[in-house]
Amino acid sequence: MSKGLVVLAYSGGLDTSCILLWLKEQGYDVIAFLANIGQDEDFDAAQKKAEKLGAKKVFIEDLRSEFVQEFIWPAVQANAVYEDRYLLGTSIARPCIARRQVQIARQERAQYVSHGATGKGNDQVRFELTCYALYPQIIAPWRIPEFYSRFRGRKDLMEYAEKHGIPVPVTPKAPWSMDANLMHISYESGILENPKNHAPSDLYQMTKNPEDSPSEPDVLEIDFAKGVPVRVTHVKEGTSKDTPLELFCYLNEIGGKHGVGRIDIVENRFIGMKSRGTNLILQSCILLMKCCGSLSLSLSGFWYSPECEFVRHCIDKSQENVEGRVQLSVFKGQVYILGRESPKSLYNEELVSMDVQGDYDPCDASGFIKINAVRLREHNRLQGAAQKTL
Amino acid sequence: MSKGLVVLAYSGGLDTSCILLWLKEQGYDVIAFLANIGQDEDFDAAQKKAEKLGAKKVFIEDLRSEFVQEFIWPAVQANAVYEDRYLLGTSIARPCIARRQVQIARQERAQYVSHGATGKGNDQVRFELTCYALYPQIIAPWRIPEFYSRFRGRKDLMEYAEKHGIPVPVTPKAPWSMDANLMHISYESGILENPKNHAPSDLYQMTKNPEDSPSEPDVLEIDFAKGVPVRVTHVKEGTSKDTPLELFCYLNEIGGKHGVGRIDIVENRFIGMKSRGTNLILQSCILLMKCCGSLSLSLSGFWYSPECEFVRHCIDKSQENVEGRVQLSVFKGQVYILGRESPKSLYNEELVSMDVQGDYDPCDASGFIKINAVRLREHNRLQGAAQKTL
Amino acid sequence: MSKGLVVLAYSGGLDTSCILLWLKEQGYDVIAFLANIGQDEDFDAAQKKAEKLGAKKVFIEDLRSEFVQEFIWPAVQANAVYEDRYLLGTSIARPCIARRQVQIARQERAQYVSHGATGKGNDQVRFELTCYALYPQIIAPWRIPEFYSRFRGRKDLMEYAEKHGIPVPVTPKAPWSMDANLMHISYESGILENPKNHAPSDLYQMTKNPEDSPSEPDVLEIDFAKGVPVRVTHVKEGTSKDTPLELFCYLNEIGGKHGVGRIDIVENRFIGMKSRGTNLILQSCILLMKCCGSLSLSLSGFWYSPECEFVRHCIDKSQENVEGRVQLSVFKGQVYILGRESPKSLYNEELVSMDVQGDYDPCDASGFIKINAVRLREHNRLQGAAQKTL
C-alpha cells in the first residue's frame, strides 16, 4: 500500500533522479514536476528519464513568461536587483516554481511536495516557506537522516543510480555546482569554496569573456512604463522586442555577447561563495529609479507573506510615474547610460540651469543654509568645538 | 577705510578672480586661499595672478594627504562611495577645504570667509554649513543681488576681467563646467543640462575611453586594515605603494588607464545632471564590506555636525576587524574581484562546504524553516489565501 | 489702487486683527478666513470684528468633520500620534486649514494668502509648504522687516489696535501662548520657555486635573474597522457614537473628565517647550496596531508632497484588516486596556497555549535556535570571546 502521493521538483539531474527512486523505495507514489524557467536542459530526455524511473506522471511546464512578468518585473520595479543583485536570480525563481508545484499537488490530490535542495543552502528555506504558506506537507530528503547518511557524496549517488538503471552522466562533473534560469547562472561549492581561489574562465556559460567580446558597442534604447521595460530597440539594426519574455531574452543575448554581469561575491549567509554569469544588463537602467530595499528581503523566501504582498502593492503605486526612455551602450562587460528622457520627470531644465535664472531666487538659499546651520552653531557654541577641531 | 578682511576660496579661474576684484571694489581687503586637493592646476600662475589682482596675501596649500586620510578614508570605511558614489567626490572635499580656510581666517583675524559657489548648487550648502559650524560670517557673492545682477553670464565676467586687467582665458570655454579633485572630476551644466544629450567623448580627462584602453588587464592586490587600504601591489610588475596619498594616486593611475569609473547620472536634487570621469577603482573592493548609509547624508555638508561625529565614531568601531587582501583585475572600465582572504573572517570553509558536514546538523534547518513558517501558515489559514493566489 | 487681494488666515485674536489692518494700510484688499477646527471661539464676534476692521469678505467655516475624517483618521491609522504625539495636534491641522484657504483664494481670484504665524515656529513651515504646493504667493508679515520692526512686542500691537479701534482684550494675556483644536491644546513660550519651570495648574483647559478627577473609572468599548474607530460605546450607560466627529468629541469628553493626555515635553526643534492639555485617549488603543513612522515626518508640513501621498496610500492598504473591538477603562489620567478581540486576528489561542500542543512541534524550536546560533558560535570561536567576556 502506498504511503501517499508526492509531487517532486525534479531537475533531470543525478540528485533528483535518485530522490525519485528513493521515494518510491520508501513506499511513495511520485509525480515528477520540471519547470522550464529558462535553464539549458533537454526537456524531452528529462521526461523520458522520469517515466523510466517510475514516475506516475510527469509534468514539464514552461513558466518563463509568468516568471518574467509576475516575479522578475516586480523585482525590477523594486530595484531589488540593485540592492542585492547576487541573491535574487536564484531566490526569485523559487516562489514561481513552488507555486505551480503546489497547484499540481492540489489538482492531483497529492499529500506531499518534495525537493532536492540540500540542508545547508538558502534554497530549501525559500522553497519550503513558499510551500508552507500554500500547502502543508513537505519531504526534504537531504534533511532526512536515512537519506543523507546513505548518500554521503556524489559517489554514493552514482553507485545507486547505476544499480537502479538511472542513466549516469558520462562527463565528469564540473568541480562546482550551478543554478541556472532566465535571470542568471550562479556557481558555487567545490573549488569555489575557498574564497581566495580565482573562478576558472571556463566556468561562465551565459556571458562571453570581456577579453574576447566584440570591440564595438551595441547601442540600445529601452522604454519603461510603470517601472518596467516595455520595449527594447537596437538603435543601429532597428530590431525591437516588446513582449516581456522576448524583451528579457534579447537583453540577455546582447548582454551575454558583451560579457555584462559577471560578479564574484561572498554572501553574508553561511552558504558559501557564489560566482555568477548572469546577464544583469537591466541593472544600470534601473539605477535611475528609486529603490525600496525591503523587497529584497521579502523575495528571499517570503513571497507569499503578508509583508511581501504589502510591499508589492506599495511598489506598484510608487512606480506609476516611472516612465520614459533610456539610451545605453553595451560594451566589454559594461553598460553605459548615454541619455534619458521622461514625459513625467520632475526634472526642469530651466530651473536647473546655471545660465538661466528660472523661477528661483538665489537669496532663498541663504535662508535655507542659515536655518540648517542654527543647530550646528549652537552645537559649536556649546562644545567650543571650533577650537577643538582646528 | 576697509570694510574688513575676507578670506576667499580662490580657484585661479575667471569667476573667483572677478570675485576677488569685486570684493576689493566693495571695500574689503582680500586674502586668496587656494587648496591643492589634487586638481590639475598651475599653482604658481594662480599665485601670481592673485597677487596681481591685489590680494593682500595668497595661501596655496597642499591638502592632498589630509584629504585622503581624514576625509576619503572615512568615506571608504563607510562605503559611502558605494551608496551614493556620484555625490561624494565633490561633497567630501568641501569640509576639508573649508576647515583650512577657517583656520587661516582665524589666524589672520579675518572677519569673513567667501566663496564662488553659485546660488543653485549643492556646493554652497556644503561649504557654508561647514563654515557656519566653525565660523560665523560668510560672503556669498552669487547670492548677493548687486553681484548676480551685474554678472548675468560669462560674457559680463569676461568684460569685467578685461577691463580690470584680469588675464582672460584665450581658449573658448568648454560647454560645461567641471569640478576636479583627487577623487573625481564631475562635469555639469551647459550642453549636459538636457539629460537626453550624450556626454561628448572629449569631456573625460581622468579616464581613458574603454574603447581605446589596453587589451590586457592589470592585476592588483590591495591589503586592507581597519576598513581602509594600506597597501596596493601590482602583481606582475611588483610595484607597491603604502602611504595613503601614493596608494590612492596609484589606484587612480591604473583605473584611469583602463577607463574605470565613468558614470552618467541624474541627481535627485534640483541641481542638474552630472557626468563624471572619476576613478572609482576602490569601489568594487569596498563592496566586500558592510555599509552604513547614513554617513553619505552627513558627508553632504554636515561633516562638523554632532550626528556626523557620532557616525564616524561608530564606523571606526565597525571597521576594527575589516582586514585582509583582495586580488582584482582592472580591464576595460571594470574591476573584477578574483579572490579575497581575511585572517578575521567569519567564513568557515568546512561549515559552508556542500561536501563536508562540519559542525552542522541538516535536521536543524527543518525546525528553522518550520518556525519561520508558523505565521505564514496562520496567515494562510485565515485568508484562505492558497485558494486566492492559485 | 489696490495692490491685490489677500486671503488672510484670521483667528479673531490681537495678532491677526492687527495684520488685517496692516495689510489694508499697505494697500491690499483683505478677505478674512476663520476655520472652525474645534477651538473654543466666539465665531459670531470674530465675524463682526473682521467686518468692522474692513475685511472685504469674511469666511467662517466648520471644518471639523473633514479634519477628523481626512486628517486625524489617517494619522490614527499610521499610529502617528504614538510615534510623535506632541507634534501632530498642531501640525496636522495646518494642511486642513490651508487647503480650504487656497480654495477660497482660487474661488475669489485672490493673488495672495497670508497668515500670522511667527518667524521662529514650525507653523509657518507647515502652513506655507502646503500653500506653496497648492498656490504660489504668500505674505508672511512676521518675516517682513517693516512689520516685525514696527511690532516688537505685544505692547506695540495693543497700541496699534487701540489707535485703530480694534477691540483690545481687557483680561491680561496669559503668560504663554496657546494653540487649540479638536485634537489638542498646546501651550508654549512665555514662562514656559525655561524648561525647568513647572507648568501652572490653571494652564490646562481641556483636561481635568487627575487629582480632582472622578474616583470611578468609565469603561468604553471602541470598535475599529480599517484601522480607525467606527463606534464608541459607554458600557454602563449604553451611550454610543458612530459618526467620526461625534465619536471623536465623545472620546475627548470622557478623556477630559478623567484628565487623560497631559504631557510636558521639550521638542527636538528650536521652537520651545510645549505643555499640552490634549485628550489623547485614542493613543492607547492604537498601540495595538502596527506603526509606520515615516508618516509623522510627512505630516509636519509635507501633506501635499508625493511622498506623503504615497505613504497614505500604503497605510490605507496596511489597515485593511485592522478590525475589532477594544474594551478599556479611563481613570485618573490613564487608559487601561481590559481586553480586545478581532475577527481577523492572526492570534490563535490553541497555537499559543502553554497547555495544549496545537499544530506545533517543540523540537522545531531546537533547529530554529541552533541555526540562529550558527553565526554566534563562529563569532565566538574566532574571538575567543567566551574567555574575554567571562
Added chain:
Amino acid sequence: MSKGLVVLAYSGGLDTSCILLWLKEQGYDVIAFLANIGQDEDFDAAQKKAEKLGAKKVFIEDLRSEFVQEFIWPAVQANAVYEDRYLLGTSIARPCIARRQVQIARQERAQYVSHGATGKGNDQVRFELTCYALYPQIIAPWRIPEFYSRFRGRKDLMEYAEKHGIPVPVTPKAPWSMDANLMHISYESGILENPKNHAPSDLYQMTKNPEDSPSEPDVLEIDFAKGVPVRVTHVKEGTSKDTPLELFCYLNEIGGKHGVGRIDIVENRFIGMKSRGTNLILQSCILLMKCCGSLSLSLSGFWYSPECEFVRHCIDKSQENVEGRVQLSVFKGQVYILGRESPKSLYNEELVSMDVQGDYDPCDASGFIKINAVRLREHNRLQGAAQKTL
C-alpha cells in the same frame, strides 16, 4: 556511570524541581543554579529543596547589582524600555543569568547547561542564544519528546513530584504563569490566553491598584549622567539614593505605591498575551532622550552577538552628554514631568523665545521654506495637482 555534569537554571518551583530529578533519572549529575535577580523567593528553602532532590552542588547568587548596571542601564541608555517596553523585562534578564550559569559550568567543568523554559516561548530562544554564544551544549527538556510526552500537564508534574518526595505546592496554582525580576513581573497563559478576558485584579503583585493608591503625589528628582540615573531624591522627604541597585529599587517602591507601570498587551510573536505589573517609572524620564531602536532587537537574545556589542558601543558614545536633572510627580499610575534642566543642553532660551529676537533673522525662514517648497511646486506643476486635490 554518569552521562555527564549539567548546570541547571533552577527556580525552586515545580517544573525545574521535576527537571532536576528527571535529569538525574536519565543518568546526569546536576548542579542547581538559582540567580537572585530581584524576584520574590525564599532562597534558603530553595537551596534545601535542591539539596534534598540530589543536586551535587547548589549555587545561589545575588546578581541584582550587575543586572542593574550591566544590563538594565544600557537598555535605559538606549531607550529600549520605551521602544518595546513590554518585552525587555524578561528578555534582558536572560543574558545576565545565562552568563553566570556558563561561568559556573566552566568552573565546575560541566558538559551541559539546562533550563526549564517551554518549547513555545521566547525565553528558550533568548537563553539558548546566549549559551550557544558562550558555551556549546544545552539540554532543553521541554523540547525532548521523552520529557514532554511524559509530562503533559501540571497534573503529571505533581504526581511525579509526590512520587519522588518533591514538596508539592499546597496552594492551588494561580491560573496564569509569572516571570518576575527587578524590572518587572509579567503574567501570561492560563485564563490570560484569551485576549478578550480582563486580567483579574488580584494578579498584580508589584503595583498597587491605582484606584486604591494614595491621593497625594510623590515628587522625585532624578539626576542623569551619561544617559543613566545617578541619584534619585524625594523632594519633600529628602530621601536620596545613589547606588544603582538602591536607586532602582527605590523607584520601584515609589512606582509600586502609586500603581505605575501596568500594561496589558498582545505581543507580536506567537507566544501569547502578557499582562504585567512592572514598575516602569523610569520610562517617562527617558522619553527626554534620543532613542536607538535597534538595541531592542538585539536585547531579545542576541546580547552576545557582534551587532549588539557594536550597538552598545555606539550608544555609550551617544550618551556622553546626556546629563541633567528631571523633576517629576508620581500619582495614580502616572508619571508627570514637572521640569528639567541640563548643563549640556542645546536648548537656548533666548534663541527659542518668541519675545526676544536673539541671534536669529526671521527672513531666513522665508528662504528655508521656499527651497523646501521647490520640489513641491514642481510636483504640483506637473500633476496639475492643485486642481485635482481641491
